[in-house]
Amino acid sequence: MISSIIKGSGSYLPAIRVHNEDFLSREFYGANGERLVKPTPDIVATLQKITEIKERRYLEDHLMTSDMGYFAAKMALDSSSIDGESLDYIIVAHNFGDIRKGNIRIDTCPTIAARVKHKLGIVNPYTVAYDLPFGCPGWLQGIIQANYYIQSGDAKRVMVIGAENLSRISDPHDMDSMIFSDGAGAVILEASETAQRTGILSHLTRSDTLDHAHLLTMGPSYNPDYPDDTLFLKMNGRKLYEYAIKTVPPTLKACIDRSGVPLEKIKKVLIHQANAKMDHNILERLFQLYNQTEIPADLMPMSIQKLGNNSVATVPILYDLVAKGEMENHRFVSGEYALFASVGAGMNINAMVYCHP
Template identity: 70%
Template sequence: MLKRRFARMQEKRVSAVITGSGRYIPERVVSNDDFLGAEFYSESGVPIQKETAEVVKTLQKITGIKERRYLADDQVTSDMGYLAAEAALADAGIDRESLDYVIVAHNFGDIRKDNIRVDMCPTLAARIKHTLGIENPYTVAYDLPFGCPGWVQGIIQADYFIKSGDAKAVLVIGAETLSRISDPHDVDSMIFSDGAGAVVLEARTTEQPSGILKHLTRSDTLHHAHLLEMQVSYRPDFGSDALFLKMKGRKLYEYAVKTVPQALKECLDRSGLGLSQIKKVFIHQANEKMDQNILDRLFQLYGDQAPPEGLMPMSISFLGNNSVATIPVLYDLVAKGELGDHRLSAGDYLMFASVGAGMNTNVFIYRIPLD
């Protein structure tokens, strides 16, 4: 009897488990029709000759975006991060003073409506911890600028902290304001949006493998570092040297559909799971067509014809691309049964993946605990 009990205790392991999630979606809805009066220019500074309505229609067809959300004029990124954090803490039912880390993924800091210069001092994590009213000096708060994959990387770091015994509870936030660093004369400005999402990860001892099972990250900087970068407006007489986010769209698309499926397969193979065991794929909401292509190519790598319907939840059609916030917001919507027919159950295997500036690609495999 004692031997069996000891063996059972030996089988238990510490897992990094999501115990709560939350989001903040700005109230201001910006539809594609709101861009019909825009004047778009090419990268070379020449006005685009196509009718704006045709440009807007084409972008919607490619990206799947019909509308997006912009934060209020008196809000900044850390405000959204705080609101998402409060929701996640309430959902987890955890004492905020017990948090060991607050990790905030973002890329541009607190950009004000009337001044789009980057503001990252103090860090957004410090600002959010302050607003949360956390007194514990050993709740370590830091920022993680890692492109769109920042929130996924924050989860991976939290897993390291928990598995090493350095932490029992970590709050990981993804918050971004892309609307204020988008060139109004660049077609790509219609892609970007604002928002925030957060989760609480806690150490749990489980008999079955649960929580974060495997993860993988790669940084392809030698040839792809500048596929996203900051440049002045495409309009030559814009009247300001302000820097805006710019994408080399075609090359970025080619990188993503070539690199991400292979990364997903490698991580999945390391986990020892089969593709058919994955119940949901939460992927960065950058481009509907690109995401579908990534999933299709993943299935092709396994010799399968096509992914099953409902495997990949999507929010890009009504939320746009809000960078590090897309995956935690998407997860929160599904976890709470607020995105169509998508539901999660105990024991489900999930895949989370992102790709973005760097170029960085990352993925982790997660199992919802049974106990």
């Protein structure tokens, strides 16, 4: 049988580390345009308690999203010894394109995928490069599309990249800006002849747009005295949290059930790192749906404490760190199962069960 197997991975973490202490001089405002009464140190401490974020990475001034995508892609090719000319597709998931430091204008022409392919120096005209804007679940949706290409016989190798630069699209006067960060991750999915079911076993995607389309939007600064009408990323955090903990667990259960893999055989859960409290709550509710309460301590690797929420880049970065042995007490073992999951703007949710070859 033909299986879709991850053959290589890479990631790029920007060099600039921004700690919570760096926000102590900020002036934060609410959506009503009024300055928050709560002292900034208390706001920072509360956010850390809820999200567990202690630091995050910001992109160096001279770089953009396509640069991060290229760095991650190059690492994936180098670590797997795969020739870029053999790729059938390059799919880049992102939401804001290239944004220059000090000039917040979204630039997607040419596409980020075209720029990455150009930077890689790939000549092959049949290496098709395109972008996928799908909120935070974009990278995982790219993997799902790549799997369809492979299973249909249309492709043998597909690179899927998640790259995002949220630091330049965040309102400096919105306390949610402390959550966002930058980074990129990439994997190469390959068609492999296998005797047993392995690789991607099942996946599931849903979009809840009727009542939840605008939980993440673009809007002006909360500071009424901000000098221009620049649009920043805005989030209805409370409603998003409520949506996620209610909707994500049954979606994950449906995907697991579709795979035929018992919950207890899943040894790793790689979930989008948006809020540590939310992720733990989602996992607890998933186990409750199976009438189980004992959650293995090493089941869910977490990167949010040091990397923040870098949107579509979160899960591929997390995968690469575990695959390279850079996450303490976490590793992938041949024959074991992993659950990938993400939730974000749209609102969109997706999940995938994967068996390591």
